[in-house]
Amino acid sequence: xxxxxxxxxxxxxxxxxxxxxxxxxxxxxxxxxxxxxxxxxxxxxxxxxxxxxxxxxxxxxxxxxxxxxxxxxxxxxxxxxxxxxxxxxxxxxxxxxxxxxxxxxxxxxxxxxxxxxxxxxxxxxxxxxxxxxxxxxxxxxxxxxxxxxxxxxxxxxxxxxxxxxxxxxxxxxxxxxxxxxxxxxxxxxxxxxxxxxxxxxxxxxxxxxxxxxxxxxxxxxxxxxxxxxxxxxxxxxxxxxxxxxxxxxxxxxxxxxxxxxxxxxxxxxxxxxxxxxxxxxx
Amino acid sequence: xxxxxxxxxxxxxxxxxxxxxxxxxxxxxxxxxxxxxxxxxxxxxxxxxxxxxxxxxxxxxxxxxxxxxxxxxxxxxxxxxxxxxxxxxxxxxxxxxxxxxxxxxxxxxxxxxxxxxxxxxxxxxxxxxxxxxxxxxxxxxxxxxxxxxxxxxxxxxxxxxxxxxxxxxxxxxxxxxxxxxxxxxxxxxxxxxxxxxxxxxxxxxxxxxxxxxxxxxxxxxxxxxxxxxxxxxxxxxxxxxxxxxxxxxxxxxxxxxxxxxxxxxxxxxxxxxxxxxxxxxxxxxxxxxxxxxxxxxxxxxxxxxxxxxxxxxxxxxxxxxxxxxxxxxxxxxxxxxxxxxxxxxxxxxxxxxxxxxxxxxxxxxxxxxxxxxxxxxxxxxxxxxxxxxxxxxxxxxxxxxxxxxxxxxxxxxxxxxxxxxxxxxxxxxxxxxxxxxxxxxxxxxxxxxxxxxxxxxxxxxxxxxxxxxxxxxxxxxxxxxxxxxxxxxxxxxxxxxxxxxxxxxxxxxxxxxxxxxxxxxxxxxxxxxxxxxxxxxxxxxxxxxxxxxxxxxxxxxxxxxxxxxxxxxxxxxxxxxxxxxxxxxxxxxxxxxxxxxxxxxxxxxxxxxxxxx
Numbered sequence: 001x002x003x004x005x006x007x008x009x010x011x012x013x014x015x016x017x018x019x020x021x022x023x024x025x026x027x028x029x030x031x032x033x034x035x036x037x038x039x040x041x042x043x044x045x046x047x048x049x050x051x052x053x054x055x056x057x058x059x060x061x062x063x064x065x066x067x068x069x070x071x072x073x074x075x076x077x078x079x080x081x082x083x084x085x086x087x088x089x090x091x092x093x094x095x096x097x098x099x100x101x102x103x104x105x106x107x108x109x110x111x112x113x114x115x116x117x118x119x120x121x122x123x124x125x126x127x128x129x130x131x132x133x134x135x136x137x138x139x140x141x142x143x144x145x146x147x148x149x150x151x152x153x154x155x156x157x158x159x160x161x162x163x164x165x166x167x168x169x170x171x172x173x174x175x176x177x178x179x180x181x182x183x184x185x186x187x188x189x190x191x192x193x194x195x196x197x198x199x200x201x202x203x204x205x206x207x208x209x210x211x212x213x214x215x216x217x218x219x220x221x222x223x224x225x226x227x228x229x230x231x232x233x234x235x236x237x238x239x240x241x242x243x244x245x246x247x248x249x250x251x252x253x254x255x256x257x258x259x260x261x262x263x264x265x266x267x268x269x270x271x272x273x274x275x276x277x278x279x280x281x282x
Numbered sequence: 283x284x285x286x287x288x289x290x291x292x293x294x295x296x297x298x299x300x301x302x303x304x305x306x307x308x309x310x311x312x313x314x315x316x317x318x319x320x321x322x323x324x325x326x327x328x329x330x331x332x333x334x335x336x337x338x339x340x341x342x343x344x345x346x347x348x349x350x351x352x353x354x355x356x357x358x359x360x361x362x363x364x365x366x367x368x369x370x371x372x373x374x375x376x377x378x379x380x381x382x383x384x385x386x387x388x389x390x391x392x393x394x395x396x397x398x399x400x401x402x403x404x405x406x407x408x409x410x411x412x413x414x415x416x417x418x419x420x421x422x423x424x425x426x427x428x429x430x431x432x433x434x435x436x437x438x439x440x441x442x443x444x445x446x447x448x449x450x451x452x453x454x455x456x457x458x459x460x461x462x463x464x465x466x467x468x469x470x471x472x473x474x475x476x477x478x479x480x481x482x483x484x485x486x487x488x489x490x491x492x493x494x495x496x497x498x499x500x501x502x503x504x505x506x507x508x509x510x511x512x513x514x515x516x517x518x519x520x521x522x523x524x525x526x527x528x529x530x531x532x533x534x535x536x537x538x539x540x541x542x543x544x545x546x547x548x549x550x551x552x553x554x555x556x557x558x559x560x561x562x563x564x565x566x567x568x569x570x571x572x573x574x575x576x577x578x579x580x581x582x583x584x585x586x587x588x589x590x591x592x593x594x595x596x597x598x599x600x601x602x603x604x605x606x607x608x609x610x611x612x613x614x615x616x617x618x619x620x621x622x623x624x625x626x627x628x629x630x631x632x633x634x635x636x637x638x639x640x641x642x643x644x645x646x647x648x649x650x651x652x653x654x655x656x657x658x659x660x661x662x663x664x665x666x667x668x669x670x671x672x673x674x675x676x677x678x679x680x681x682x683x684x685x686x687x688x689x690x691x692x693x694x695x696x697x698x699x700x701x702x703x704x705x706x707x708x709x710x711x712x713x714x715x716x717x718x719x720x721x722x723x724x725x726x727x728x729x730x731x732x733x734x735x736x737x738x739x740x741x742x743x744x745x746x747x748x749x750x751x752x753x754x755x756x757x758x759x760x761x762x763x764x765x766x767x768x769x770x771x772x773x774x775x776x777x778x779x780x781x782x783x784x785x786x787x788x789x790x791x792x793x794x795x796x797x798x799x800x801x802x803x804x805x806x807x808x809x810x811x812x813x814x815x816x817x818x819x820x821x822x823x824x825x826x827x828x829x830x831x832x833x834x835x836x837x838x839x840x841x842x843x844x845x846x847x848x849x850x851x852x853x854x855x856x857x858x859x860x861x862x863x864x865x866x867x868x869x870x871x872x873x874x875x876x877x878x879x880x881x882x883x884x885x886x887x888x889x890x891x892x893x894x895x
Binding site for chain 2: 113
């Protein structure tokens with residue numbers, strides 16, 4: 001990165017970064033020179049290049065689009081690439097720790113494979129046939145809401161902050177990211193499957209008690225709770241508890257959507273057993 | 283394979299192994315799975331994080347929903363002209379013909395593009411495209427595509443190996459008239475450092491570009507030319523490596539985000555480029571090739587923009603702000619050099635005076651967000667400062683246009699790491715369509731190639747050599763830091779192999795590449811192989827150096843200026859020799875060899891299509 005003609009004397013920032021792995025670790029202090037516009041990910045890269053070449057961090061686009069560099073900064077789930085150093089008071093150390101809801105692999109890198117396995121369980125998009133002219137006509141206003149959901153960059157910060165997941169309901173609760181995906185499918189004008197039973201029984205929507213922590217941390221500003229989870233809860237509740245809606249739906253034919261089945265796919269391969277050494281190969 | 287080696291390495295077997303899980307890799311994997319092949323997909327990152335997510339403006343396809351006059355022939359003509367006729371015509375033809383079906387297919391898999399008033403897919407204007415042609419989702423089209431392919435792909439039977447780096451392709455050498463043949467790949471899990479051997483009947487490389495070799499670039503860390511380097515080392519040819527696209531509009535300020543992409547969609551939605559005096563710069567840079575179809579004054583340019591963005595077939599000619607990228611990037615470079623640039627060494631891109639704040643936030647939400655959060659600029663009120671940023675490699679692995687197979691049997695390539703489709707310059711929007719069209723074709727032919735073929739047999743010596751190569755940085759007692767070497771390379775590539783080149787600079791650049799290469803061979807890595815960033819960087823360096831050398835050598839061989847290759851010592855486009863050849867690089871025991879390959883003849887019926895425009 002070209003540091004340009006900043007015109008200001010460089011300053012030093014203090015960071016404390018978690019170093020360690022599944023067996024334990026601690027916060028290590030570092031100092032870096034700052035420059036205009038610097039973000040926390042720049043500081044981590046600077047440490048990696050000049051002080052700790054083995055420091056582990058995930059990142060890709062450095063523009064807030066890929067959702068790779070999720071971490072907790074002063075305890076708050078954030079993207080490191082979108083967090084300006086100037087956001088924090090000068091002289092105060094900035095503490096960077098890995099997402100706490102996921103097992104640590106090393107330093108700032110966590111094992112998020114649970115999310116990819118959850119994604120596989122969701123019965124995929126199943127569209128109705130195309131219109132006679134080979135297109136699918138949809139009004140923009142009918143897809144505005146789900147386009148909001150599809151802004152999701154899968155940073156998993158919502159999963160990280162969710163207290164249901166933090167309190168170990170990982171296997172029975174899909175978490176905000178996947179409830180949003182289920183809401184997307186439910187509201188998709190072309191989709192033909194009824195996933196409501198799964199949303200309740202397999203993806204555990206009932207565990208969410210609408211504290212909106214996920215919405216607060218979403219870097220894309222998706223209104224996860226109000227626009228996604230609450231309407232989905234209502235749809236599921238209607239199916240089970242609202243006799244008038246039930247009769248109305250029988251008349252309108254809405255209930256004709258076939259019920260979706262849970263997908264059971266083998267897990268993706270993961271590296272096995274303990275980390276291999278450098279010189280000692282095994 | 284001997285039993286000891288067999289026991290030593292984790293081993294996986296597939297009919298088709300796809301390396302890279304961006305748009306091209308996923309589309310290839312989906313197609314190969316649909317053909318009934320057992321498919322493995324390897325990616326350096328987590329699934330869905332590939333650089334495709336950074337594609338913003340849209341996917342080019344002549345659907346004709348916004349401008350009914352559009353069809354594949356117009357798209358084909360635009361693409362060939364944009365590539366200054368150095369494209370492999372057959373690839374450009376297949377691309378233009380198949381892109382509409384590939385886009386419609388994404389809708390069947392759940393993608394939700396922005397809509398026209400009558401409910402069909404909306405299309406926007408982009409540089410070098412005659413008609414509004416880019417299907418899009420605001421300014422996050424790439425994310426929509428990758429998520430669609432990912433969600434469809436995981437249900438189509440493929441096995442995904444995330445955070446795994448491939449360091450070598452395994453190749454059965456040529457013998458008695460039979461060419462070299464692919465048999466697998468060697469790599470390691472990034473998390474544990476543990477080695478993995480893949481047996482594969484065919485391999486599709488879809489690893490993207492090489493932007494990380496340049497100081498100012500728009501690319502993610504993954505774009506280190508892995509596929510090109512793997513193919514080169516395996517005996518395939520690289521082609522058109524001199525053609526590097528510098529996107530005209532990267533952020534220039536603040537330093538932290540220098541190079542980060544600003545979508546061409548800003549200009550597609552009416553944005554204009556101005557110098558420090560407020561003058562619209564592009565009217566002074568219209569080349570002869572585009573003079574007939576480009577507005578030469580503001581009223582006509584504005585009429586065209588107004589009409590073509592509101593669904594009217596405009597009789598006015600296109601605004602020069604939407605000339606192909608190489609032309610716009612060099613125009614900005616010239617303005618800055620002439621002292622007419624913005625405070626931080628770019629020019630101004632102005633959308634706030636052209637569209638309402640509401641339109642900007644709806645059409646360009648990511649741009650709005652990006653400038654507000656990272657640049658302290660409100661683009662609904664102020665202009666952006668922009669300048670060229672290394673963005674895309676037109677060159678790559680030389681492939682057969684109809685199958686995407688390289689000269690190594692069973693080795694295929696698609697997307698940015700393959701060459702031929704874009705010629706000397708790529709039009710915006712043609713990469714997302716490229717990766718869909720050629721992703722599918724490569725997956726299809728890789729599966730067909732694998733069908734009925736016996737599982738390959740491995741060679742212990744070949745695997746042990748690959749293992750030694752990976753472990754070498756740990757064996758040394760001292761050596762240079764790979765991060766600092768990377769910094770050095772980025773600087774030298776920018777200075778000597780950048781947007782404007784010369785014989786002297788390229789020669790000096792090659793000396794630096796050789797010096798950095800020699801240092802890279804002595805890199806020392808500390809610690810163990812557990813998610814070790816320096817260890818990962820060491821291999822990215824090997825690959826970037828190979829591709830950088832090919833780029834500099836090819837650039838020195840092409841003594842003319844064309845598309846993404848500009849020589850100050852040969853400023854004109856050659857109408858003779860260099861208009862008929864592609865430059866090819868190949869591995870030999872004594873170093874990289876550069877040769878010329880004659881461009882295939884364009885058949886009469888295709889010539890007619892080109893001349894209709």
